[in-house]
Amino acid sequence: MSKISQRRALLLAAIVPALLIAGCSANNQAMKGAASPGGPTDMDSMSPEQSDTSTGEASPTGAGGQAESAVQAFFNALKSGNVDQVAESFSNEAVAAVNGQPTAEGSDAIKGLFQKQLAGANGWKQATHTIEESRTAGSDDAIVRSTSKMGNDNFRELFLLTRDGGEWKISQFMNNKA
Template identity: 40%
Template sequence: MSMKFLSRGLLLAMTVPALLTAGCGATGSGQAMKGAASPASPTGTDTGMYESPMPGDSGTASPTGTAGAMTSPRAVVEQFYKALDEGEAQKAAKMFTSDGVAAVQGKDTAEGMQALTDVFEDAKVEGTPNIEESEAMGKAAFVSATVDSTRGFFLLANEGGSWKIDRYMSNSSSD
């Protein structure tokens, strides 16, 4: 079994209970999000939960690495929300791995650069994200964050020393 699948499997085993508790339990309906699979196509303050940075992790963009290289999952998520705040859908999509997937409430699941760009076109999120949890383990990480009433859950992968969003799920809490 490849390390990629092993690390993803371990990360999912840790995060599925959190998704079920946070996403589905919050709506009371048992369904956190709606959406159908689409075909593949061409700084907030810490709330006291926990943050486990990688060794040497400053939580900021790397000054000596490649342009745009991010050294922490938290920094990637903060930049993602900044891109959405600025209406930069393509910039937000480029923060994903080549096979990245986004499941945004009320929209079809997006996979691939064009589908990700399309789903973020009108997904403007205003405000500073509140990073609730951030945990990195080797080449995989997860981050949960909120902006206003929108909750986001991110699975990230470290590719060549730079963190990229691999899976993203968001929904809004119902009142």
């Protein structure tokens, strides 16, 4: 197992239980009729430092804010329909699991996946994206959770990011319909 794979496995082992607990807690609040911390916001009108987080507070301007900026750049590339910029948001060994599609592993597969996603999909230009939460996991890894609305469809996204040559790159991405 490569060093990168080991880091990813440890990162997943550390965060998945926490995210499951956070998700169950949010579902319990919704079932009780509790108000959510904030409504969806069009990320185009906000910088990542101003975006809603799970606590309703501004996100940190440090590594977590930089990881959010990388996710925002991914969303902006989707909205512009620029497949090359979308693919550049990912690390070379990234994995993307998009709702209803086969898992894409590596740069070429991810580029192909998003070419299919963006072909004829005019809804991406009007989509709204909200970064719900971001956390750093050490100095070189971060987790960003977001929600998106495209037409009548609502999606949940989970991004694992890592520093790659000083830049934050998406190393693992998963989305599904809410």
